[in-house]
Amino acid sequence: MSRFRDEIGEQPAVARRLLEKARRPVAEAAERLRAARPTGFVIAARGSSDHAALYAKYLFGRRNRMLVTLAAPSLFTHYGAPPRLAGQCVIGISQSGASPDVVAVLEEARRQSALTLAITNEPDSRLAAAADLVISLGTGPERSVPAAKTYTASVLALALLSEALEPEPSLAAALERVPAALEAALQRDLELERLVPVLAGPRAVVLGRGFNLSTAEEIALKLTETSYLLARAWSVADFEHGPIALVEAGFPILLAGAPGPVVKDLQEIAARLAEYGCQVIGLFDGAGSLPPAAMVAIESGLPEELSPLPLAVLGQLLAHRVALARGIDPDRPRALQKVTRTW
């Protein structure tokens, strides 16, 4: 088995450990944040971590009514004139803690006396050193090049922080059910095989909206990195605004979602795309479905806010199966190294 598949399978245990060990640093961070009363969050991240940041934009936006800005790192690293960050809480998310541009954003935030928080797997990293507060993911070494466990761990850490900032007993209880939900997703591995033929390449579109726009982006990246499909994610709204022109009979479209305020949008676009003769497939968490998509669904019992966790696992498993079907070793992506030093 590949390291990628191994680490996909570790996620329930990783989540269980994080729920235990992150409680104190998350509570500390929440306390500092309540004292500092930032006007918003600025998050710097790359790749999968940037998709966790996109999740946070919806989560902190909805639950904590906080405005979340995704940082443009080149303003810090290349243009030498970073925006003013006073009053913000600046978060850096990086598995390795060594991504130089994420570090640069946090170091600048510190110079500007903004409160800084690092979410990283490496508590001894330069990113952690640059931060006032550190939430350590503690996933154990990530040997797979395509990130899996550090993605869901980052998402879970952000959800813990959101709950700690605005306690809600039902969400706290749901967070405890995350490991079981990830386990339930893993159980669907075999069933995902029937979606694989649709993703034979060379291209695919992945659609989500709201909380699961991040899931769509993450699945598109996993398909691109491990299976060399050009997979492109859009929010349903943006897709309908223009790019939908590109679809034709047979075009592969993957939807990811869960019951909630945006599910109707997903259902409508699924029906419309099926009318055009597209091959519509879906990953779904919860009661209901996306007719007429061919679906793999779980019922984790998690609220929509947390559905990106099991849905990401389904997406990882699917990407892994697509890679194997295409004869690609997901541990050896072409032209890629683990820590990308983008300045």
Next chain:
Amino acid sequence: MSRFRDEIGEQPAVARRLLEKARRPVAEAAERLRAARPTGFVIAARGSSDHAALYAKYLFGRRNRMLVTLAAPSLFTHYGAPPRLAGQCVIGISQSGASPDVVAVLEEARRQSALTLAITNEPDSRLAAAADLVISLGTGPERSVPAAKTYTASVLALALLSEALEPEPSLAAALERVPAALEAALQRDLELERLVPVLAGPRAVVLGRGFNLSTAEEIALKLTETSYLLARAWSVADFEHGPIALVEAGFPILLAGAPGPVVKDLQEIAARLAEYGCQVIGLFDGAGSLPPAAMVAIESGLPEELSPLPLAVLGQLLAHRVALARGIDPDRPRALQKVTRTW
């Protein structure tokens, strides 16, 4: 000739008119902004207008040191719990002024007493009615489904606002040269034909960084909308972080850029991708080049901050030629209507 091509050609005149007519509303907006001293900008937009917003993220970030947040409209329209916007200047960009989710963001901003600004082609629209300040693009009716002139007009309006907020004589002078720069881009139409065979489909990657990340996104959208390629833009930094795994010999990559702090990144990725045997082509504004890319270059004399304007025109012309080469009528994209009512 198509309406799309007609309206591409109108852009120098549109820019000239905007430079005259927008001066007063831009000065008024700048005055109000200086009085209100917002902590940042929040911009709501869809499609091409969202790429203008991405441009503003870099422009206001670098020139005005303002943090720019791209709004997540579904928090306003679907989840019923929008983030707190007090102290922000909230900008809505919409050609028609009728995009319901952009309107929803501005209406909520107004309820929260944030300063609101509409950038639109329709000063009598609901968007304009919801805004404290209006900058009217005055492009004349946009009949083409793929946006061209309203995109460059929005970008130019944002640049005028940035300059008005922080006057800089050299930039003010450069803004006056924009119509001539767009004219110079139009002169290259025929020359672009030699890049067309590379974009035969079904997929392509478009790369930019910094100010021209917006250009890359806009060109990718134009190729997708008018030529049904699945074209995906990345910042060079994000691309190197993982998606680069997907390239192989012959893979079509289009780079867009200009001299400045990020040009070295573009040059390095061009060389690396050429080593992999990719078909690397480029659009460039300024002295220098992106060896070994096959390029169409202009020397508009504009600073990097304004290069997205002529580069967008080159991208539009290229997308138009690709559509014709593929036998597609760019005025009749499949499955699309002009005002997309995404709720």
